[in-house]
Amino acid sequence: MTAATAPLTAQAAARRYALVSLLAWLPAGLMGAPMVLLMLQRGMDVATVGLVMAIHSIAIVALELPTGGLADVIGRRATIAASALFALASLVLMGLATGFGLFAVAFVLKAVSRALASGPAQAWYVDTMHAAAGPGADLKPGLARGASMGSVALCGGTLIGGIVPLALPASWSLGPLVPLSVPMLLAAAAAAVQLAVTLAALPEPPRERAASFGNVLRGVPIAVTAGLRSGLRERAITRLLLVAAGVGVVLTAIEIFTPGRLQELTGQPESAGMVYAVVGAIGYAGSALGSALAPLTARLARGSRAGAITGTCVTALSLAVLAASTSLGGTLAIVLAGLGYVTLYVGCGVSELLRGEMLHRRASSAERTTLLSVDSLLLQAGGAVAAAGLGWAALHLGLAAVWWITAGVILATAVLFPRAARTRTASGEALQPVPAGAAG
Structure with a gap:
C-alpha cells in the first residue's frame, strides 16, 4: 500500500480535510475583490455583468443535484478532482477574457466547479472518520477545523486579491493581462495545487455505493x-x-x-x-x-x-x-x-x-x-x-x-x-x- 491508499487515522483525515478546505476556498478569495472590476474594465456595463452573474447562478441551480448524485456514485475523490480541474480552466479563461462571450463561458465553467464542490470534501471526511473511528465518531472538531481553514483562505485570499492589483502599475499589461487579471491567475495556481493534493493525498473512503463507469448514468x-x-x-x-x-x-x-x-x-x-x-x-x-x-x-x-x-x-x-x-x-x-x-x-x-x-x-x-x-x-x-x-x-x-x-x-x-x-x-x-x- 502507498501512503495515498493506506487507511487514514482520524487525525490524518482531519489534517487532510483542513488542507483541502483551504485550497478549495483560496481561489474564491483571490478572485472575489477584482472579479466585477475586471469585467467593467474590459468594457462591460453593469447590466451585462449582471447577466453574466445570472448565467452563473442558473448553471449552478441546474447542476447542483445531478453533480451531488454523481459524487455519491463515482466517489468523493474523483468529484473533488474534477471540481479543481474545472476551477482551473475557468480562472485561466477569466483572467484572459476580454468580452461577454468569454466571461460567460468562464462563469459556466466556474458554476460546474462550484456545483461539483458542494459536498464531496465534507462527505469524504465524514466517511473517512466513520471508517477510522466508527459511526459514533465526533465530527465537530474536524468539521470546525475545515470550516475555519476555508474561512482563513477566503480572508487571506480576499486581501491578497485586493492588494495585488494596487501593487502593480496601472499601465502594466502583458497581452490581455492587466493588473486586475493577476489575482485570477494566482487563483488558477491555487486550483492546480488543490488538484495535485486531491489526487495524491485523498484515498477514496469506504462507501455504501460502488459503481462501474457503465453504471454512472443510471446511478x-x-x-x-x-x-x-x-x-x-x-x-x-x-x-x-x-x-x-x-x-x-x-x-x-x-x-x-x-x-x-x-x-x-x-x-x-x-x-x-x-x-x-x-x-x-x-x-x-x-x-x-x-x-x-x-x-x-x-x-x-x-x-x-x-x-x-x-x-x-x-x-x-x-x-x-x-x-x-x-x-x-x-x-x-x-x-x-x-x-x-x-x-x-x-x-x-x-x-x-x-x-x-x-x-x-x-x-x-x-x-x-x-x-x-x-x-x-x-x-x-x-x-x-x-x-x-x-x-x-x-x-x-x-x-x-x-x-x-x-x-x-x-x-x-x-x-x-x-x-x-x-x-x-x-x-x-x-x-x-x-x-x-x-x-x-
Whole structure:
C-alpha cells in the first residue's frame, strides 16, 4: 500500500480535510475583490455583468443535484478532482477574457466547479472518520477545523486579491493581462495545487455505493432520487435543510447592502477593490472564529441543537444592531456597523457548523453528498428571493427595514433545529438518539 491508499487515522483525515478546505476556498478569495472590476474594465456595463452573474447562478441551480448524485456514485475523490480541474480552466479563461462571450463561458465553467464542490470534501471526511473511528465518531472538531481553514483562505485570499492589483502599475499589461487579471491567475495556481493534493493525498473512503463507469448514468438519478426522498421522508433532515434558505437570505442581504453602507459611512469611493477586500476579510475572519468556537458553544449549551440556536440568536441580534446603526452617523455608526457585521459572521459560523454536524448524523453515506447539494440549492434559492424582495424593501421601506426583516427570517429558523440527534451505521440504519450532552 502507498501512503495515498493506506487507511487514514482520524487525525490524518482531519489534517487532510483542513488542507483541502483551504485550497478549495483560496481561489474564491483571490478572485472575489477584482472579479466585477475586471469585467467593467474590459468594457462591460453593469447590466451585462449582471447577466453574466445570472448565467452563473442558473448553471449552478441546474447542476447542483445531478453533480451531488454523481459524487455519491463515482466517489468523493474523483468529484473533488474534477471540481479543481474545472476551477482551473475557468480562472485561466477569466483572467484572459476580454468580452461577454468569454466571461460567460468562464462563469459556466466556474458554476460546474462550484456545483461539483458542494459536498464531496465534507462527505469524504465524514466517511473517512466513520471508517477510522466508527459511526459514533465526533465530527465537530474536524468539521470546525475545515470550516475555519476555508474561512482563513477566503480572508487571506480576499486581501491578497485586493492588494495585488494596487501593487502593480496601472499601465502594466502583458497581452490581455492587466493588473486586475493577476489575482485570477494566482487563483488558477491555487486550483492546480488543490488538484495535485486531491489526487495524491485523498484515498477514496469506504462507501455504501460502488459503481462501474457503465453504471454512472443510471446511478446518478437513483442517488438524486434517494437523497430527495430521504430529505422529504425524514422530518429532521427536511427541517435542517430548510434552515439553509434562511441563511441564504442573510448572506445575500449582507453581500448586497453592506458594501454600499460602509462606503457611505466612510466616504471613500476610491480603490473599490481594496474596500471590498477589507470588508470581506473581516467577515471571513468572523466566520472562521465562529466555526472554531462551535464545539465549545455546543459543550457550554449542552448539545449541538442548543449551540446552533445560540449562534442563530447571535446572528439575529447582529442584524438588529445593523438596523439600529442606520439612524446614526459618524464614528458611532461605523463602530456599530462593524460590530454587527463581525458578530453576524461569528454567529453564523457557529450555527452552520453545528447544523452541518446534525445533518451528517442523519444522512447515510450513499445520500450524503446529494443532501449537501440540496442544502446548497436551498441556500441559493433563499438568496435569490432575498435579492428580489429585499431590493424592493430597501427602495420603498429603507435599509433599516431590510435588516429587521432579515433578522426576523433567521430568528424564525431557530425553531427548525430538531431535538434529538440520530447517527447511522454504514448501511444507513439509524442508531439510538445521541443524548444532548454526548452530542455536544
